[in-house]
Amino acid sequence: DAGVTQSPTHLIKTRGQQVTLRCSPKSGHDTVSWYQQALGQGPQFIFQYYEEEERQRGNFPDRFSGHQFPNYSSELNVNALLLGDSALYLCASRMTGGVQGEQYFGPGTRLTVT
Amino acid sequence: ELKVEQNPLFLSMQEGKNYTIYCNYSTTSDRLYWYRQDPGKSLESLFVLLSNGAVKQEGRLMASLDTKARLSTLHITAAVHDLSATYFCAVDDSSNTGKLIFGQGTTLQVKP
Numbered sequence: 001d002a003g004v005t006q007s008p009t010h011l012i013k014t015r016g017q018q019v020t021l022r023c024s025p026k027s028g029h030d031t032v033s034w035y036q037q038a039l040g041q042g043p044q045f046i047f048q049y050y051e052e053e054e055r056q057r058g059n060f061p062d063r064f065s066g067h068q069f070p071n072y073s074s075e076l077n078v079n080a081l082l083l084g085d086s087a088l089y090l091c092a093s094r095m096t097g098g099v100q101g102e103q104y105f106g107p108g109t110r111l112t113v114t
Numbered sequence: 115e116l117k118v119e120q121n122p123l124f125l126s127m128q129e130g131k132n133y134t135i136y137c138n139y140s141t142t143s144d145r146l147y148w149y150r151q152d153p154g155k156s157l158e159s160l161f162v163l164l165s166n167g168a169v170k171q172e173g174r175l176m177a178s179l180d181t182k183a184r185l186s187t188l189h190i191t192a193a194v195h196d197l198s199a200t201y202f203c204a205v206d207d208s209s210n211t212g213k214l215i216f217g218q219g220t221t222l223q224v225k226p
Contacts, residue, residue, distance in 0.1 A: 042216030
């Protein structure tokens, strides 16, 4: 049973560019959330997708957008990259309605903006 | 706005010693999660605590939840070097919505 997978593993971009990160949820999971983890800090919630719609959003600007596909996989897009966007981007999946509500995290994408 | 605070933020301890990490949160929530993160790696789920008084144990780690005090503890018994990592607590922002608010993390260093 494959867990949560993310691609790419690492990415280097220049300020002002755009980036797309990808996530495939754990088998049987239908909800995907994205988190940003800056160095030395705890993860911060970006947004959550369920049934191909954004259901919840954290305090992130509109430069951060996403999408969920019918197979439950998801993309995170960041436009007009800033140096401060350098971070580890984590995708987490869960099964909506599950009693425990546990989320499983992918290995992350390390984004460096120069 | 829900806030989650952990203390200490850094803990250096000798093997064989016991210690406790504290996680306080600011608003009512009935589910709390503990995660472990090794350097450069993702988050590994340790415990899911769903009700007041919940206690779970796995090996040398034991987690508890007091929803009235809005406090969770992660107790380490007879620490070993393999427990060196950063530990995060996270609280669901609303009842089981999946929006997790994380603490700052506690970096544990266990010295031989």
